[in-house]
Amino acid sequence: MSVEAVPTDTRSPQGTLHPCVCTDRIQETGDVVTLVFRRADGRKFSFLAGQFVAIRFFWCGQAYSRVFTIASPPTRPERIALTIKVAADGKATRILHDHVGEGCPVEIGEPGGDFTLGDRAIDKALFLCAGSGITPLMSMVRALHDAGRDPDITFIQCARTPGDILFGHELRMLSENMTKLRVETVCSQTSDFDEHRSAGRLDMTRLARLVPDAGARTAFLCGPAGFMQAMRRHLLDLGIPAGRIFEEAFGAVPPTTSKVSPGAKAAVTFVRSGVHCEANDNATILDLAEAAGVCLDTSCRMGVCGTCKARLLEGEVDMDDMGGLSEMERQHGFILACCSTPKGNIAVDL
Structure with a gap:
């Protein structure tokens, strides 16, 4: 059994994801595998050495999305290699490790992160x-x-x-x-x-x-x-x-908890999903969405990758992100669900 083709009606509204195909699989150690991908449209990848990407795939009808740093160099742009270690509590990494091989379809997002050599003059x-x-x-x-x-x-x-x-x-x-x-x-x-x-x-x-x-x-x-x-x-x-x-900030620092006062109650409305729920103390919008069955792509869960961005329609949130939004996105009302907690009643475009 291998990962499934990407459903045509479940494209991510949170960002650009490119259909890709696995071309090679290399078993590095007992719990680490390198998966090599090419873009389905034949175009080359563009990234800086040290950056990360989000990968999304489907298994048993469920979407999984995770972020991994790129192991291959940008000097070989026809392919991209992700070296993945099985996480102790990670179902997604176990699926990738055990079931992804040549010919399997996935989606890969745009690169992110500034853990790069860049133009730094380093002797x-x-x-x-x-x-x-x-x-x-x-x-x-x-x-x-x-x-x-x-x-x-x-x-x-x-x-x-x-x-x-x-x-x-x-x-x-x-x-x-x-x-x-x-x-x-x-x-x-x-x-x-x-x-x-x-x-x-x-x-x-x-x-x-x-x-x-x-x-x-x-x-x-x-x-x-x-x-x-x-x-x-x-x-x-x-x-x-x-x-x-x-x-490398990704995966290094846990997100801080909510600043909502103990005992304070807030209500969250997920407008497109038609779901209304009460927010518990310290629950992020991502926590609330997942508990309520609201579909939302997520990867790093710490405010780095930007995968879970959504537009805040009403109210205010506390957001402890780590650079996952551009200044333009902030000005247009976007928040990151994984590191945002409501400050009273809010409405989100999800």
């Missing part, structure tokens, strides 16, 4: 990642290699075991061609027969030893929330100014 960089946080950094280093650029990069990947290391062989090959690329791997656990690695997490002492010139570098940091928080503290202590530490 010495530190790429620091854990788990699937390696994907935007792989897009960057692949793009640099394709462009014939060879900046001074120390690339540190943290993994649980040697079997969880991603793109190890490719990174070794890249380091042979890019003379200033130095690759280090730190595993928190190793097997008894692994003579080349010592077990242990990446702490301040080990990081200082691996990157003795850290203070002269620009850091790009991506991984689980706890890892990023700890590494940021270490990097600051090692002398890297905060302005030279760039972090």
Whole structure:
């Protein structure tokens, strides 16, 4: 059984989604797979190394939408590769991991995010990642290699075991061609027969030893929330100014809760759906929509990707977003349902 064709009458009103087809599937580790897609219309993808996209697919009649950073480089625009780790509580990632393969249809949105090299003039960089946080950094280093650029990069990947290391062989090959690329791997656990690695997490002492010139570098940091928080503290202590530490915001910081006063009641009307409901304390508009059966696309659930944007018709909301709306969209009354809570009675165009 594979994912289903996209129904023609369920196109997303929240943004542009392009029909795509899976062309390849690569099993990276036991719980990580890379899926490669091309656009169904034959056009090329356009994105910056380090950006993310939303992917939507249908399974058993239900729509699923998630956001993933792009692992492939923009220098190879005919295809786009998403390297996906199965989340412990993630049904969507399990479906993608187990059932998506060559020929499967999906939809992919426009790229977003500013965790990119962009036009930053960087002579010495530190790429620091854990788990699937390696994907935007792989897009960057692949793009640099394709462009014939060879900046001074120390690339540190943290993994649980040697079997969880991603793109190890490719990174070794890249380091042979890019003379200033130095690759280090730190595993928190190793097997008894692994003579080349010592077990242990990446702490301040080990990081200082691996990157003795850290203070002269620009850091790009991506991984689980706890890892990023700890590494940021270490990097600051090692002398890297905060302005030279760039972090992948997507998936890194949980949304804040509602500012509605305890006990306060608010009513939400989903106008197009004809649904009226009472808002509970701390419930976001997305929470209320899902509980009431109102259809709304969502991906990051933290105000980054913009997938769940909707127009606020009446009332006011508290919105703690992370850049998922443009200034023009704000001026036209759009909000992000995943990080907005009502301040009294409101009406939303859903």
